Amino acid sequence: MPETKVLTKYRGEKDSHTISHYKSKGGYEAAKKALTSMTSDQIVDEVKKSGLRGRGGAGFPTGMKWSFIDKKSTKPKYLVCNADEGEPGTFKDRILLEELPHQMVEGMIIAAKAIDAHHAFIYIRGEYTLSIDRVQQAVDEAYAAGLLGKNILGSGYDLEMALYQGAGAYICGEETALINSLEGRRGHPRLKPPFPAVAGLYGCPTVVNNVETFSAVTHIIQNGSDWYAKMGTPKSTGTRLFSVSGPVKNPGVFEITLGTPLMTLINELCGGMRDGKKLRGIIPGGSSVPILTAKECETANMDFESMADHKTMLGSGAVIVLAEDTDIVETTFRLAEFYAHESCGQCTPCREGTHWVAGLLHKIKDGHGTQKDLDLILSLSVNMEGGTTICPLADACVGAVRPTILKYRSEFESRLIKENKHVA
Amino acid sequence: MLMSYKFSDKSEKRFQLLQTQFPDKRSLILPCLYLVQTDEGMVSTESMEYIANRIGSPIELAHVYGVATFYTMYNKKQVGKFHIQICENISCYIMGNDNITNHLCKKFGIKKGETTPDKKFTVTGVQCLGACGYAPMMQINEKYYENLSLEEVDKIINSLE
Numbered sequence: 010m011p012e013t014k015v016l017t018k019y020r021g022e023k024d025s026h027t028i029s030h031y032k033s034k035g036g037y038e039a040a041k042k043a044l045t046s047m048t049s050d051q052i053v054d055e056v057k058k059s060g061l062r063g064r065g066g067a068g069f070p071t072g073m074k075w076s077f078i079d080k081k082s083t084k085p086k087y088l089v090c091n092a093d094e095g096e097p098g099t100f101k102d103r104i105l106l107e108e109l110p111h112q113m114v115e116g117m118i119i120a121a122k123a124i125d126a127h128h129a130f131i132y133i134r135g136e137y138t139l140s141i142d143r144v145q146q147a148v149d150e151a152y153a154a155g156l157l158g159k160n161i162l163g164s165g166y167d168l169e170m171a172l173y174q175g176a177g178a179y180i181c182g183e184e185t186a187l188i189n190s191l192e193g194r195r196g197h198p199r200l201k202p203p204f205p206a207v208a209g210l211y212g213c214p215t216v217v218n219n220v221e222t223f224s225a226v227t228h229i230i231q232n233g234s235d236w237y238a239k240m241g242t243p244k245s246t247g248t249r250l251f252s253v254s255g256p257v258k259n260p261g262v263f264e265i266t267l268g269t270p271l272m273t274l275i276n277e278l279c280g281g282m283r284d285g286k287k288l289r290g291i292i293p294g295g296s297s298v299p300i301l302t303a304k305e306c307e308t309a310n311m312d313f314e315s316m317a318d319h320k321t322m323l324g325s326g327a328v329i330v331l332a333e334d335t336d337i338v339e340t341t342f343r344l345a346e347f348y349a350h351e352s353c354g355q356c357t358p359c360r361e362g363t364h365w366v367a368g369l370l371h372k373i374k375d376g377h378g379t380q381k382d383l384d385l386i387l388s389l390s391v392n393m394e395g396g397t398t399i400c401p402l403a404d405a406c407v408g409a410v411r412p413t414i415l416k417y418r419s420e421f422e423s424r425l426i427k428e429n430k431h432v433a
Numbered sequence: 434m435l436m437s438y439k440f441s442d443k444s445e446k447r448f449q450l451l452q453t454q455f456p457d458k459r460s461l462i463l464p465c466l467y468l469v470q471t472d473e474g475m476v477s478t479e480s481m482e483y484i485a486n487r488i489g490s491p492i493e494l495a496h497v498y499g500v501a502t503f504y505t506m507y508n509k510k511q512v513g514k515f516h517i518q519i520c521e522n523i524s525c526y527i528m529g530n531d532n533i534t535n536h537l538c539k540k541f542g543i544k545k546g547e548t549t550p551d552k553k554f555t556v557t558g559v560q561c562l563g564a565c566g567y568a569p570m571m572q573i574n575e576k577y578y579e580n581l582s583l584e585e586v587d588k589i590i591n592s593l594e
Contacts (some may be wrong), residue, residue, distance in 0.1 A: 059493055067469040085456070094563055096526055096561075097560070097565070098561070098565050099561075107579050110572050134563070135504075136562050136572065137563065137577075169454075171454040171455070172462065173460075173464070175463075175506075176463055176506040176507060178503065179560065181442070190463065192457060192459055192460055193457070193463060193492075193496075193500065194459070194460035194502040196503060196504070211457050232440060251563065252566055253463045253566060254527075254528075254568060255527050256527065260565075260567070260568075292523075316594035329524055329565070332527075339526065340527065343522060344527050347523075347560050347561070347583075420488050423446065
């Protein structure tokens with residue numbers, strides 16, 4: 010099965026990141042169409058009809074998110090691009106930022122018009138230095154071509170766009186933490202409501218969307234919602250970029266229509282397992298989502314519904330493959346340690362819980378843990394989820410740990426010692 | 434670090450541009466910390482005070498300090514000329530990152546998180562850098578090195594001046 014290349018069609022071509030290449034392929038026609046011949050409501054409706062759901066992780070319908078902006082509000086409206094890709098296993102936005110930044114910028118121009126925003130910001134994770142250079146170049150080129158700034162393409166519409174470099178905090182991928190960071194604060198998520206659509210950046214109505222979401226918007230406006238909605242399944246329309254890592258023959262980023270079987274992605278596009286290894290399990294949507302066992306992988310499709318049926322999520326589109334020789338106790342510990350490191354510290358269940366989980370897993374993986382420790386992880390995880398915290402970081406930690414323990418329990422139990430006689 | 438830090442000419446120019454880009458000057462704290470780090474290799478309390486003064490009231494040192502200590506990419510202490518950061522998260526672990534960390538620590542005679550006595554190399558273990566499909570990987574200063582073997586790591590290190 011080949012890829013369905015919509016967003017990545019020109020990936021790998023020489024100078025694909027430049028405006029001359031982009032324009033030679035019909036680039037910025039969609040922005041022109043949106044600015045000169047569509048009303049903001051028409052843009053929102055078109056995106057709603059396309060069925061596009063956010064590509065950052067939560068999968069919220071994009072058009073609906075835009076429609077929450079009160080256009081009658083006298084406050085300025087802001088548009089923010091979340092390019093703070095940080096979910097372990099995820100590296101798909103990096104491709105779009107480094108190689109194809111103009112389609113994202115174009116999508117942002119369209120989205121800005123849809124919500125009547127005249128200021129847009131791109132928040133890029135600090136480590137992505139090549140992405141930052143390429144996006145800055147793209148924005149500069151767009152300004153020079155009259156596609157940003159005052160009176161874009163003679164349409165009378167003004168839009169200013171600026172980059173903002175993150176500084177190594179995973180939590181800033183959460184939209185309200187990102188907004189705080191963009192305001193020059195510590196990246197602490199905010200209590201919702203009010204949602205950003207009501208009071209976001211600088212207290213003003215704000216829409217935050219992912220890099221891939223904006224990139225898809227460009228194609229939806231260019232080719233129409235019907236064309237887009239024909240791809241994928243009725244409830245999970247379009248294509249999606251999946252970043253596959255782990256011991257497969259050919260890891261990397263692949264664009265496929267939603268609804269493609271998970272094992273088709275692994276066996277056909279990734280060439281199957283490396284060195285004839287046997288599949289152990291797959292984390293299908295970034296480190297925060299529950300793992301699928303090899304057997305569950307056989308029936309899972311890459312769409313929102315099939316993932317929900319398998320009690321997991323599509324998340325950020327990061328497919329992490331584990332082989333028979335992967336130490337699952339160690340990988341689970343690494344993930345728990347990650348969440349402990351990245352907890353912002355505002356909420357007790359998360360600040361304390363993530364460190365407890367990581368600490369107990371450390372003990373178990375090193376062969377000092379008892380049955381009590383394993384039971385403690387499971388019981389305290391209940392207090393870390395389901396709305397006991399401001400943001401879902403603690404839930405993500407639970408999602409990465411508890412299903413793994415339950416599905417691979419014998420592996421954890423084989424590390425336990427009978428009774429810990431030493432005082433911890 | 435001199436007590437009398439001020440932006441380099443390049444940073445000053447950038448600062449002037451940044452002031453026009455954000456509706457609220459508080460937003461300048463993060464970019465200013467980067468300017469200092471580019472100039473000095475780290476962010477000291479003195480430079481944070483300078484930032485607070487340049488941005489001006491109501492921003493105080495406490496605001497800048499609070500931000501600088503929240504984010505891991507700001508070096509609060511001096512790192513070596515080459516800051517080697519090795520991803521330790523799941524995909525890199527599966528593909529064998531620990532071998533690289535151990536190899537480099539042994540090669541330099543330091544522990545993870547330490548700097549060599551000649552201040553040339555610092556080895557740090559970090560969280561996911563978004564190169565999972567090209568694991569194991571490391572970042573040296575701003576550059577990514579991917580799909581690494583121990584031989585390649587040696588070659589890269591030996592080529593650093």
